[in-house]
Amino acid sequence: MDGGAATRPARAAAGGGAADAGTGSDTNANTVSGTGSNTVSDTDRLRPPVRIAVIAACPAQRSALRAALESRYRVDVFADGDTAIAWLREALPMVILIDDAAPEAAAGGRSAAAPWSALRTVHRLGFYPDLARVPLVGLTGDARSDLALDFRAGYRPLLVKPIRRSALLETVADLVNEQVELAWQNLAEPQRAALMKTVAVFNGVTDMIDAGRPVPYQTFRQSCSPLVEAVRGGAFRAVLEGVRGHDNYTYVHSLRVATFLCYFGHALGLPESDLTVLATGGLLHDVGKMSIPHEVLNKPGRLSSGEWGVMKSHVPRTLDFMDLVNEVPGGVRLIAAQHHEKLDGTGYPAGLKGAELNDLARMAAIVDVFGALTDHRAYKAAMAPEAALDLMHGMRGHLDHVLLALFREMLLDAAGAMDAA
Numbered sequence: 001m002d003g004g005a006a007t008r009p010a011r012a013a014a015g016g017g018a019a020d021a022g023t024g025s026d027t028n029a030n031t032v033s034g035t036g037s038n039t040v041s042d043t044d045r046l047r048p049p050v051r052i053a054v055i056a057a058c059p060a061q062r063s064a065l066r067a068a069l070e071s072r073y074r075v076d077v078f079a080d081g082d083t084a085i086a087w088l089r090e091a092l093p094m095v096i097l098i099d100d101a102a103p104e105a106a107a108g109g110r111s112a113a114a115p116w117s118a119l120r121t122v123h124r125l126g127f128y129p130d131l132a133r134v135p136l137v138g139l140t141g142d143a144r145s146d147l148a149l150d151f152r153a154g155y156r157p158l159l160v161k162p163i164r165r166s167a168l169l170e171t172v173a174d175l176v177n178e179q180v181e182l183a184w185q186n187l188a189e190p191q192r193a194a195l196m197k198t199v200a201v202f203n204g205v206t207d208m209i210d211a212g213r214p215v216p217y218q219t220f221r222q223s224c225s226p227l228v229e230a231v232r233g234g235a236f237r238a239v240l241e242g243v244r245g246h247d248n249y250t251y252v253h254s255l256r257v258a259t260f261l262c263y264f265g266h267a268l269g270l271p272e273s274d275l276t277v278l279a280t281g282g283l284l285h286d287v288g289k290m291s292i293p294h295e296v297l298n299k300p301g302r303l304s305s306g307e308w309g310v311m312k313s314h315v316p317r318t319l320d321f322m323d324l325v326n327e328v329p330g331g332v333r334l335i336a337a338q339h340h341e342k343l344d345g346t347g348y349p350a351g352l353k354g355a356e357l358n359d360l361a362r363m364a365a366i367v368d369v370f371g372a373l374t375d376h377r378a379y380k381a382a383m384a385p386e387a388a389l390d391l392m393h394g395m396r397g398h399l400d401h402v403l404l405a406l407f408r409e410m411l412l413d414a415a416g417a418m419d420a421a
């Protein structure tokens with residue numbers, strides 16, 4: 001194991017852990033880190049949830065791959081197949097990257113003693129049923145190497161150097177998402193449909209924006225209907241757990257906001273039609289982020305004033321998209337338009353104040369901040385739900401405190417809600 005790992009991990013199923021990756025939150029949650037708590041689960045929240053393995057004999061390649069991946073994933077790095085297999089059988093990764101670069105020459109100009117064969121390691125991984133199911137990505141500097149030819153013949157993903165970090169991350173994210181979505185097939189209804197339908201409609205939004213043609217609101221209402229059913233049936237926790245590990249952050253954040261908003265409304269006794277508005281409003285509230293540049297959305301640390309202006313433009317961009325949606329309910333539009341407004345008038349885009357803020361938007365603001373704080377991002381750890389609620393309690397000029405107290409009560413009352421968050 002490279003990099004001095006501490007203890008051997010317990011056997012872990014692929015697909016566990018919370019979400020990360022994709023677009024950024026604009027709630028300033030990236031300025032907040034840590035939980036102040038030292039329980040086991042809170043400590044675990046500080047680490048990226050999805051496990052990725054790298055097998056590379058060349059130390060420089062190991063370092064480069066670790067550096068490219070570690071802000072988004074829990075990366076286990078190995079110099080040889082034997083060590084990797086012994087370790088990975090105990091802690092299955094979501095994806096294995098295998099680099100065929102030879103070990104660098106040892107000091108004094110002699111080459112490393114053991115011959116390195118990435119392809120032999122690939123074949124050995126196939127001997128173990130659990131490991132054989134983990135998707136592999138080949139990395140090579142020679143498009144005609146043994147590994148390259150084998151991966152091409154087997155239609156396996158292959159990246160030829162020089163490899164752009166964005167291409168590497170995109171390849172890994174696609175494989176992670178494939179597996180997470182495959183696991184949804186095993187969920188009971190309506191939880192399975194809640195996830196499958198919302199991800200399908202969400203993935204289609206970019207095409208809808210590009211096409212610029214009117215979209216029937218029914219498309220979104222129907223995609224959120226199983227989510228409403230799951231929440232009303234008390235199964236929202238399975239939805240939240242199912243989305244963990246998915247690598248499209250905007251989708252993960254939006255689905256979490258939709259689920260919590262819908263549950264919030266359900267706990268307040270709102271009728272089904274309102275729950276549908278809350279669910280669709282939550283799913284669509286940030287779609288404008290899809291056209292914000294990746295480097296702004298995912299920038300670690302503070303945004304410049306110019307970047308902040310671009311980030312804030314996701315609200316009008318979302319409303320532009322809603323102009324394309326036929327007969328979009330007023331509540332859905334309000335959630336999108338006002339979820340960054342603050343009671344003291346310091347929010348955006350309109351700087352609305354006090355009574356000017358709609359109740360749906362007040363609920364959305366609470367859920368949006370809670371979702372952003374408790375999400376894992378490339379630039380920050382996930383905050384424990386209790387710590388997030390405590391922090392939100394101090395946001396006096398921002399959030400509606402009567403609704404916040406109800407939201408807190410609702411989470412504490414719902415069995416497993418705090419764990420699922």
Ligand SMILES: [Fe+2]
Binds near residue numbers: 026286314339340
């Ligand atoms: Fe937003």
Ligand SMILES: [Fe+2]
Binds near residue numbers: 368
């Ligand atoms: Fe949001």
